[in-house]
Amino acid sequence: MADKEYTQNIKQICELLQSDPTPEVIQGLRDAFETLGKQLKAGPFLEVFEATLSSIPFSALFSLLAAPDNKLIVTVAEVTGQLLKPVTWEMVHQTFEEYIVQGLAHPHPVVKTLVLRQFLKCEDKTAPFSTHYGPNVWKCLEGPKENEATHLAKQVLIHLSDKGILMEYLLSEESVSTIKQLLAGNASQRFRVYDVVVSAIKNTDSAFEFFRQEGIMDRFLQEGDTSDVLVAMNFYELLPTLCQSSVTYEYLDSSAVFTDALAQVDLSNTEPSVTSSLLRVSILKLFSRMADAEGISPPDFYGKYAIAPKMAGLMEESDDMDLKVTAIACIGAIGNNPKALGYLAQEKTALDALAAAYKSSYGQLRVECLRAIACIFGYSLTPSGELSQTCYDLYTKLDQIQFLVAVTKEIMKGFEDTGIAGLAVIEKMVRHAWGLHEVASYRNILNFLLMRDSSREKTVQKWQYSVLETIVNAPDARKEFAEDVWTQLTQYVKDGPYYAAASAQVALGSAS
DSSP, rough: OOOOOOHHHHHHHHHHHHHHOOOOHHHHHHHHHHHHHHEEEEHHHHHHHHHHHHSOOOOHHHHHHTSHHHHHHHHHHHHHHHHTTSSOHHHHHHHHHHHHHHHHHHHHHHHHHHHHHHTTOOOOOOOOOOOTTHHHHHHHHOOOOHHHHHHHHHHHHHHHHHHOOOHSSSOSHHHHHHHHHTTOOOHHHHHHHHHHHHHHHHHHHHHHHHHHHHHHHHHHHHSOOOOHHHHHHHHHHHHEEEEEEEHHHHHHHHTTTHHHHHTTTTGGGGGOHHHHHHHHHHHHHHHHHHGTTTTSSSSHHHHHHHHHHHHHHHHOOOOOOHHHHHHHHHHHHTSSSSSHHHHHHOOHHHHHHHHHHHHHHHHHHHHHHHHHHHHTTSSOSSSSSSHHHHHHHHHHHTTHHHHHHHHHHHHHHHOOHHHHHHHHHHHHHTTTHHHHHHTTTOHHHHEEEEEEETOOEEEHHHHHHHHHHHHHHSSSSSGGSOHHHHHHHHHHHHHHHOOOOOSSOOOSSSSO
């Protein structure tokens, strides 16, 4: 029986490996490995895999990765990566520890990424590991610009942190020395390190204490004291994640991080410019994301750092559209947290400003207002009590039924963004007993919701269905609707969001 093509190709590779590395041999190896890569992909994989490794051991492949020919390195790395796919981390570590260390230090990024991908197979803190890997993995974060190797190195370190391996194996004295060297580099390089540090701290307070004692947390705090807007923005981006622990929050709080950030929000403090606008937008987002930080009490935090009145002022007075839009979105994000919404109810100015902003808005600003209102109405899947009353009070400020009429008109205009934002408001409204009653009392919105129209965007149809599904599943919903209307509602939900009947659909014939 004639040899299969992949068998012939493997034999050719073996012959070439026995030859002197002339330019012709190097070219032949390139072509043969490129062909082998295609044969592994075409399969049957297991047959080609076994045939390859029975003739070409991994040690030979790793030796070729040191060849003085970049194109050959790339093709061999591609084949080696395919052959390593079924190999477990335990086998990789036990068999190739020396090659792993060498590969992490390899000058060609394709070899680094090949080795780094193997670490993602390590899924258990009890898995075999080596402290020798640590400094070399951290070193892969080095570079003035992000590339595949630096991105993958960060992903690996975060993965190992999540698996509980980082603290034990990747923070040796040599690793810490490498980290500090990296922190002497440019901002892009430093923040790759900080991303890993923050991820580790999120997993355990002991990581925070370690990095604090090593002076790395103090170095991080220095990033906030800068005239470089992009550095400051990256700094603020990481703070809410750090505050998943009360220990880290107290450290940041005692360092006046939030006090300094709040002071920069005031319009009077900075001359209007693109950079100052970007910075304030970043700070507003910081304070909105703090609502969901597990290490704080939202009422206490927002009581101490009065960002809500500043957001209200931006909604009412700012000529900067980005700031105005961000302030609106941030109030929505804060109000989506039940405890923070309780604070906004007492504070009043922010919710009043949101209602006023909606009434005077149009175009994209109106869409942002609707999204924020939907966030607030949707603070809970089962709203009740004082917070549901807070939402009703906001609805009242929006002129009650006139608001619902206006939202319905916005939806009917047929624009996707506006339609989705409006339907989101209604879907969140009908979770509330008062909202369900309001919608049930308004014929036009029920007519629209029950009218199928395949020309509407799929996302709009899905939201339309979601509103009706929420209505049907709401407690005591049945008593809000006449029998024929309830039948249409339940049938619509039963048929699904994209049902197309053979005959024309008939809208609501009567309404209560």
